[in-house]
Amino acid sequence: xxxxxxxxxxxxxxxxxxxRPSRHRHLHGSEFAWAxxxxxxxxxxxxxxxxxxxxxxxxxAREPSLYRxxxxxxxxxxxxVNTVLFVGLGVNVKMFLxxxxxxFFMRRRWWIRALLPVYILPWAIPAIPAFxxxxxxLIGEEGLVDSALSALFGIRGPIWFSDRWLALGSNISAxxxxxxxxxTLTFLAGRMAIPHxxxxxxxxxxxxxxxxxAHVIFPLLGNLYLVCTLLSTLxxxxxxxxxxxxxxxxxxxxxxxxxxxGIHYAFDAAQPSLGVAAVLSALPALIPIVIILxxxxxxxxxxx
Amino acid sequence: MSVARSFGSPVLRPRHRLxxxxxxxxxxxxxxxxxxxxxxxxxxxxxxxxxRDEGDIEFEGLIWPPDxxxxxxxxxxxxxxxxxxxxxxxxxxxxxxxxxxxxxxxLTGSLASFALSRMRLSNGALxxxxxxxxYAIPSSFLVIxxxxxxxxxxxxxxxxxxxxANVTFATPYAILILxxxxxxxxxxxxxxxxxDGASPVQVYRRIYLPLMTPALAxxxxxxxxxAWNEYLYxxxxxxxxxxxxxxxxxxxxxxxxxAPWNYMMATAIIYSLPxxxxxxxxxxxxxxxxxxxxxxx
Numbered sequence: 001x002x003x004x005x006x007x008x009x010x011x012x013x014x015x016x017x018x019x020r021p022s023r024h025r026h027l028h029g030s031e032f033a034w035a036x037x038x039x040x041x042x043x044x045x046x047x048x049x050x051x052x053x054x055x056x057x058x059x060x061a062r063e064p065s066l067y068r069x070x071x072x073x074x075x076x077x078x079x080x081v082n083t084v085l086f087v088g089l090g091v092n093v094k095m096f097l098x099x100x101x102x103x104f105f106m107r108r109r110w111w112i113r114a115l116l117p118v119y120i121l122p123w124a125i126p127a128i129p130a131f132x133x134x135x136x137x138l139i140g141e142e143g144l145v146d147s148a149l150s151a152l153f154g155i156r157g158p159i160w161f162s163d164r165w166l167a168l169g170s171n172i173s174a175x176x177x178x179x180x181x182x183x184t185l186t187f188l189a190g191r192m193a194i195p196h197x198x199x200x201x202x203x204x205x206x207x208x209x210x211x212x213x214a215h216v217i218f219p220l221l222g223n224l225y226l227v228c229t230l231l232s233t234l235x236x237x238x239x240x241x242x243x244x245x246x247x248x249x250x251x252x253x254x255x256x257x258x259x260x261x262g263i264h265y266a267f268d269a270a271q272p273s274l275g276v277a278a279v280l281s282a283l284p285a286l287i288p289i290v291i292i293l294x295x296x297x298x299x300x301x302x303x304x
Numbered sequence: 305m306s307v308a309r310s311f312g313s314p315v316l317r318p319r320h321r322l323x324x325x326x327x328x329x330x331x332x333x334x335x336x337x338x339x340x341x342x343x344x345x346x347x348x349x350x351x352x353x354x355x356r357d358e359g360d361i362e363f364e365g366l367i368w369p370p371d372x373x374x375x376x377x378x379x380x381x382x383x384x385x386x387x388x389x390x391x392x393x394x395x396x397x398x399x400x401x402x403x404x405x406x407x408x409x410x411l412t413g414s415l416a417s418f419a420l421s422r423m424r425l426s427n428g429a430l431x432x433x434x435x436x437x438x439y440a441i442p443s444s445f446l447v448i449x450x451x452x453x454x455x456x457x458x459x460x461x462x463x464x465x466x467x468x469a470n471v472t473f474a475t476p477y478a479i480l481i482l483x484x485x486x487x488x489x490x491x492x493x494x495x496x497x498x499x500d501g502a503s504p505v506q507v508y509r510r511i512y513l514p515l516m517t518p519a520l521a522x523x524x525x526x527x528x529x530x531a532w533n534e535y536l537y538x539x540x541x542x543x544x545x546x547x548x549x550x551x552x553x554x555x556x557x558x559x560x561x562x563a564p565w566n567y568m569m570a571t572a573i574i575y576s577l578p579x580x581x582x583x584x585x586x587x588x589x590x591x592x593x594x595x596x597x598x599x600x601x
Contacts, residue, residue: 129572238442259444
């Protein structure tokens, strides 16, 4: 049994193996000095580029009146709704589809294998050209989508960026297009590490596709799925590029998310404190996510 | 019951054959849908870039280029238009940022994860995962104080400010992946080397780095793609055309009155090529390094 299989065989419910006592628990002398020296570069980056600017940002946004201004701004309230929709739908739809598609790419057909490198292409294409292209595809009657609709089916397509919900949907679609391949690859490797006997056992027991997914694959990949979803949620809250380039906040700032609104306040409206406060207001939602993430990674480590 | 089923399966009854056929049809349809989904924006880039006319393009109802021409690629590569007149320099800037981000992320990430997990600097949960705290702070929040700090250091219009930001956001994930991957390497190897009198630096160079190659390649590619995808920090901090990157230059077209969109798309396509080449060259490592780490557990 390889170590990977061993790890996968341990279920969340199984008793956690106690941590192996470390043989040199207390480093001393030159050993300790070396360990410190190795950590110093990253510690310097962390202190100078995370802690210090974050503290500075908190100090910039210390005035309670800023938050009163924010809540009073109807733009802000709508932006919070957009952010919840963009992150909630974007991340979860993307992750769930990635999990399902990783099963599709497990099939042993030559053309499915050939399709995989094409399917991964969006991840390799940089975000800026990709989202500019999305903007261009949906720009209206001249865009590729509406052109194709009228040329192939004779339908007059909608003006995508003049309706709030269509524009929001466009942003979410572009986001899913760009990032789904990365997570599909992660889940694909996760499935590949599941020993084949487990599938066969499920087959013999007469489990159908759905039953196999619900009772075999999902429990085994659950931890991986959770960690990936949490990480992705954190990254997506800070995502500026998608909304800025695809819908550009159109129509009339109604599809902005906190990231683009914060930058808009800070650099276009020259109110940096308000911009910081706008993005900062996501912090109460982000801190629990980070804590769950750190705990999950930690308990997984113990199981190793 | 299960025995009967498994005996029965080699002889396919018509109902099974129909189900297999339907499953096959469904997967072909899904495959075609995925192909269109993945390639449509790429095709759209080509469609616009291959147009001969500068300036406004009327594509109403057109789904293939009316008069394909490579003129726009030529104009970009020879810097034959004022919006692309610094193209090669900007391309070099993007490369510099990408490669430095990659090198520094691999270096700081591997040093830190070596000390934390192999030398057991700490058994505490907190220190081991502290880098992940970075992700509690959205990058779009950090950019505002970050830009002010860089301005006060006199670094606001330099490539190093961008590299610093990229390393900040790439390293926590790098440390996570490296630590997970390092659990595949028995700690006894390190201990045996220490017994033989190897210094920590030697263990790091002779044992840790060679055995971690797949994970290091994966993390390096990840950092490079992150740098190539990054736009916000470059947009906020790089203002002069000489110091701009291609990403900012592409977005500049939107601010121009008479933007030649075919040049913009040609620039975008050329800008996309290096990461695609690097990515496919390192794909094997990527899949192994990123996911075996993520999986372990």
